[in-house]
Amino acid sequence: MAEPKSKIARVDPVWDEITRDAHQAVRDEPLMGGLIHACILHHRSLDRALSYRFAAKLSSNEMSMVILREIADQAFEADLSLVESARADLVAIYERDPACHRLLQPVLYFKGFQAVQAYRVAHWLWQQGRHDLAYFVQMRVSELYSIDIHPAATVGKGIMIDHAHSIVIGETASVGDNVSLLHSVTLGGTGKEDGDRHPKIGNGVLIGAGAKVLGNITVGHCSRVAAGSVVLQDVPPCKTVAGVPARIVGEAGCDQPSVKMDQMFHGK
Template sequence: MWQTIKSDISAVFDNDPAARSWFEVVFTYSGLHAIWAHRIGHWFYKRRMFTIARIVSQWSRFMTGIEIHPGATIGKRLFIDHGMGVVIGETCEIGDDVILYQGVTLGGTGKEKGKRHPTIGNNVVVGSGAKILGSFLVGENSRIGSNAVVIQEVPSNSTVVTMPAKLVKRDGVRVNRLDHGNLPDPIIDIFQEMQQQINELKRQLEQERVKNGGAREHDAQNV
């Protein structure tokens, strides 16, 4: 247990440049407190003491603003940065060296039974406000952009962004062409398609106007 506690603290120093001392980390980092409380609640949950496990979970939620169901499985060196609003579902599985930022939801999509929450591979980073919903795998070494909504499997070594989430990088190679400094946006794609249709309608109207104007000039000459 001491080794687990030590690795949890080390994860904070590895990922947060603002961390100054062990004393500060141990007593002021809510993400760390939530993880430790979860490890206690999970111990009770595995022994089918569900009510006690949920009491521990709800106390942790009240104290930290982070809700981790005691049934969730968490690997080594999870780092929750700031953490307010993070929700982790009952059947969620999180690998080692994962980073979650504030407002992340690892949830389900309905009232289905059994495995209904995502599995997060090793060394995954989930940006603030991202929602990963459903029972599927987010492959190791992947990056989920802030506010992305992910509803399908993410391959390993990938980057996904926007809502709904779109794959933009895999194995370090861009899947879609991106303008420098911009991220793909499906809403913009729709607007661009509409603009193309409007331009086509304008072109057809102009052709009709020219055609009708020529016909009127021809009739005037005949008169």
């Protein structure tokens, strides 16, 4: 059956760039041809490629690739925001990570990007009341990528998780748009309390490596959390906090810390 004209006519410059990158990568390294064709060039759109990558990576003896592919396809077809968020994440990584030279790289190699896209499918399942499947996806993402994002958490678009090792985002946490997190960041609780117990991260925030933000607190938009800090209290917008426990040490230094990715404190 032919696809609806609206889908055929849809323009996606991000996907076009990825496919160009893929063709060039095969020319540069023919031994990668099988992987790149399977993950990119055999698909007609970004959502189809993401669905395949999700299923191929998360499948195991416990859950087949066929079943996981059906789940992901259903999610992407039901919620167009999933692929819109993926595009924003790809562009964010390309613009902020100096190790990313092509849009193809996150789709194939960057576990932070792949884990966030798997979380997005799990979150969609959670919203549909399919909690056990959502938990399964969370478990597999944690096993594969060492990233633990509860499917009930809310995560915006334009997210970059650099290096992406040992990331924890709790059940009632929320992360705004255009946020950058480095490795070993925890958005967690402070004990065994129930209910709303995790941090709320505003838009444009930069959280440095190893930082812990704990409790039902707010980190205001366009703020910076220094590497290794332990944040236990609200952070006002556009500030830099550092230390254990963290305190305000200055202004954020720019209007978009998560984009500039400047982790240095330029004190007087």
